Amino acid sequence: MTHGTGSQGPVADGRRTVVVGGGLAGITTALALADAGVRVTLLEGRPRLGGLAFSFQRGELTVDNGQHVYLRCCTAYRWFLDRIEGAALAPLQDRLDVPVLDAARPAGRRLGRLRRDALPVPLHLGRSLATYPHLSLADRAKVGRAALALKGLDLADPALDTQDFGSWLAAHGQSKRAIEALWDLVGVATLNAVAGDASLGLAAMVFKTGLLSDPGAADIGWARVPLGDLHDRLARKALDSAGVRTEVRTRVTSVSHHENGGWSVQVPGETLQADAVVLAVPQREAHELLPAGALDAPERLLEIGTAPILNVHVVYDRKVLARPFFAALGTPVQWVFDRTEASGLHEGQYLALSQSVAQGEIDEPVAVLRERYLPELERLLPLTRGAGVRDFFVTRERTATFAPTPGVGRLRPGARTKASGLYLAGAWTATGWPATMESAVRSGVGAADAVLGALGRPRPQHLFEFEEAA
Numbered sequence: 001m002t003h004g005t006g007s008q009g010p011v012a013d014g015r016r017t018v019v020v021g022g023g024l025a026g027i028t029t030a031l032a033l034a035d036a037g038v039r040v041t042l043l044e045g046r047p048r049l050g051g052l053a054f055s056f057q058r059g060e061l062t063v064d065n066g067q068h069v070y071l072r073c074c075t076a077y078r079w080f081l082d083r084i085e086g087a088a089l090a091p092l093q094d095r096l097d098v099p100v101l102d103a104a105r106p107a108g109r110r111l112g113r114l115r116r117d118a119l120p121v122p123l124h125l126g127r128s129l130a131t132y133p134h135l136s137l138a139d140r141a142k143v144g145r146a147a148l149a150l151k152g153l154d155l156a157d158p159a160l161d162t163q164d165f166g167s168w169l170a171a172h173g174q175s176k177r178a179i180e181a182l183w184d185l186v187g188v189a190t191l192n193a194v195a196g197d198a199s200l201g202l203a204a205m206v207f208k209t210g211l212l213s214d215p216g217a218a219d220i221g222w223a224r225v226p227l228g229d230l231h232d233r234l235a236r237k238a239l240d241s242a243g244v245r246t247e248v249r250t251r252v253t254s255v256s257h258h259e260n261g262g263w264s265v266q267v268p269g270e271t272l273q274a275d276a277v278v279l280a281v282p283q284r285e286a287h288e289l290l291p292a293g294a295l296d297a298p299e300r301l302l303e304i305g306t307a308p309i310l311n312v313h314v315v316y317d318r319k320v321l322a323r324p325f326f327a328a329l330g331t332p333v334q335w336v337f338d339r340t341e342a343s344g345l346h347e348g349q350y351l352a353l354s355q356s357v358a359q360g361e362i363d364e365p366v367a368v369l370r371e372r373y374l375p376e377l378e379r380l381l382p383l384t385r386g387a388g389v390r391d392f393f394v395t396r397e398r399t400a401t402f403a404p405t406p407g408v409g410r411l412r413p414g415a416r417t418k419a420s421g422l423y424l425a426g427a428w429t430a431t432g433w434p435a436t437m438e439s440a441v442r443s444g445v446g447a448a449d450a451v452l453g454a455l456g457r458p459r460p461q462h463l464f465e466f467e468e469a470a
Contacts, residue, residue: 015455018043018265018274020252020289023051024437025425026280027235028080028444029451034242035460036452041272042244043265045251050231052397053437061343062226065395066311067335067354069189073209073217074438076445084234092221099323100185102134103379104330109133114185116215122147124215134181134329139174143182146172151212153204155432161409165203166196181329186210189327189335191434192307192356192401202404202434222325225342255279255289255422263421276451280425280444282399294419300411304428305403308396310358312373313339315391317348320383331376348390351377362396369394401435402428415446421454423447 015038019030022044030042048054053068070077072092081087097115112133116124122144129140149172153160165187169179179195190206191198210218223230239246247267254266255277265272279286287301295301325337335354343350353373355361361369370392377384402408412430415423425447426440433439452459 015039015276015457016041016274017276017278017451018263018272019278019280019425020255020265021051021280021285021426022046022049022246022248023280023426024053024077024080024231024440025051025427025444025447026278027231027239028076028441029278029280029425029447030239030244030246031083031242032445032448032460033451034239034244035462036448036457038451038455038457040242040244041274042239042246043250043252043267043272044246044248047249048228048232049235049246049248050228051440052400053227053231055226055228055232058391058393061315061345061350061391062228063313063343063395064223064227064339064352066309066397066400067222067337067339067352068227068437069220069222070437071210071217071221072219073213074221074436076441077436077438078221080437080441081230084230084238086230086234089225089230089234090221090223093219095216096219098220099326100134100181100329101326101380102181102329103333103376105133107382114182116218119215121212121215122151125211132182135178139178142173142175143178146174147207147212150204150207153200153208155201155205155208158201158409160201160204161199162406163200164196164406165198165200166194168200168203169195185327185329188356189354190436191404192309193404194357198404199406199408201409205432206434222337223342252289255291257291257419257422261420274421276421276423276454278423278425278447278451280447282426283402283428286424286426290417291419291422294417294422295413296418301413304408304411305405306399307356307401307403308358308362308398309400310355310361310369311395311397312353312355312369313350313391313393313395314353314374314377314389315345315348315350316384317388317390318383319349320377320381320387321349321351328380331379332372333376333380336377336380358396362398366392366394404434415443415450423450 017033017038017040019026019042022042030040033040055062055064100112101110115128117127184194187195250267252267256264263274263277279289283301283304290298321338327335337352339352340350413424414430425443427435429443431439431442
């Protein structure tokens, strides 16, 4: 077991909480509770923290399992970065700017850009849409009208969750091309589903919050260091300083409730006693650990589907891309990021392709993916044509996110269960957000808030400042 105990944390009272799961939701829950003076033990089955946003070594390279980005409107994740003192390592763009290359257009006319001006909503995107070369003039006009209709939707209306985004877009005059070149360009990356398979409620939430709330809401941020530096190393340091006992390689086998109201958490070789337990694990794991009667319909957790993301990693012997990232159309390639500096590579260039909605490819052999993607990169990036490929590998997250299908909203539970002292956290719980780092952190804050309420502890004010910023 790996122990971490800190000395600078607030003085803990006699209340003890066990948090099961060391992803972003669990780390957030543990930090929030410790900041409020609760004694916390954090248990994680893997040898590291960070959940599905982590790094590993491949020879000299430090590789992220997948490319994770966040937006300026992700106020909870930004709070998390501040709390672990990592904000400077994952900066935001000064202003939204997404280069979009269309492989199907002739060379010289492939580049379009989605960027904002320093104008109020919705004028901040007006010039960008008016000059976006990947849509016809008629499509551009109709996009504006659909955006205004989207802005008028009430996110609190449960009926939105029963409809699919694709049908709504079609009913609002959006052509197949507009959906591909604009709505899905953003939606596939944020929802991990194409418009026709996505809940209108979740899609409306993404577009209203990201593009139609505040001019800077969609400015993009990403880690300039390996994710493990943030979500494992810095998170561990923050947990230690807050006085959290952190145990990795420690799998919880059962959680049980006592007649006196306390809880027992069983791990190999030890039984931990707690006043409250937070299950911050994926929905299937939570289902396995839930005691009888904790949820009215626990089988609903198993009805929350999952969706895969495939990441393709290519190391070239020279520089082939001058931008930090771009999105692509007219090709299987979706988003491409330059990971050279973050990975520690000193010569050549390392590109990471993030491929969402990867159901058809997630189990393809590496050789097949190599034959598919290297020629596509040659179509998009002329400098790759004479370059040598030093390394080609893939990382696969078969259950990267929950599937944001219509109807998923009614399946997502809140933080509180019917069992007194047992709480849930995770990006899949009822945060109102799709499966993002933001949703994970928000769920951790919600779970901590529920625990503090039950224990009669005051909420630490700094923890909820991001809600006002939202």
